[in-house]
Amino acid sequence: MTGNHSWMLDEVTGVRGVRHAVVLSADGLVRAHSSQTSREEADRLAAACAGLKSIGQSLARQFADGATSRQVMVEFDGHGGYLFVRGAGDGSHLAVVTDPVVDPALIAQQMQAQVLKIGEPNLSTAVRES
Numbered sequence: 001m002t003g004n005h006s007w008m009l010d011e012v013t014g015v016r017g018v019r020h021a022v023v024l025s026a027d028g029l030v031r032a033h034s035s036q037t038s039r040e041e042a043d044r045l046a047a048a049c050a051g052l053k054s055i056g057q058s059l060a061r062q063f064a065d066g067a068t069s070r071q072v073m074v075e076f077d078g079h080g081g082y083l084f085v086r087g088a089g090d091g092s093h094l095a096v097v098t099d100p101v102v103d104p105a106l107i108a109q110q111m112q113a114q115v116l117k118i119g120e121p122n123l124s125t126a127v128r129e130s
Contacts, residue, residue: 009034011114012094017102019081022046022095023088026053031092049085049095056085071108076100084108088115 009021013034021034022042028050033042049072056069074083080100084107088094094111 008032008118009114011117012096012107012110015098015102015107015110017099018096018107019099020045020095020097022049024049024093024095026050026091026093045095045097049083049093052083053085053093073104082107084111086111086115 008023009032012018012021013036018034020037020041022030022037022045023032024030024046028047030039030042030046033039037045052072052074053069056072060067060069071084071086073085076082082098082100082102082104083095084098084104085093085095086108094115096107096111098107
């Protein structure tokens with residue numbers, strides 16, 4: 001995926017309180033980011049979220065009888081807000097950062113709708129050859 005693909009995140013970024021949205025590869029590379037998110041912020045968010053998603057997968061395998069992690073959520077203290085990270089096709093994830101005023105269930109629903117609307121095949125990241 002190259003070029004400006006911020007339009008692919010409109011379903012999520014249209015929700016009141018959403019600050020940033022990024023589609024990232026499993027290894028932390030930015031595939032697309034919302035127009036209100038700078039490239040530097042997107043790179044930092046993608047790298048951190050790849051690590052969080054990996055930790056979630058490890059915990060699911062260990063403590064949920066080999067299940068996979070569908071979503072990781074972090075609630076921020078202080079000024080508040082949330083971070084949501086969910087799968088968005090093979091090898092890709094969708095990450096959303098919000099203000100504290102959002103309804104977490106609504107954000108999760110909109111993230112699911114976004115992935116379904118675009119289609120997991122369009123968001124998937126091909127396996128890289130070494």
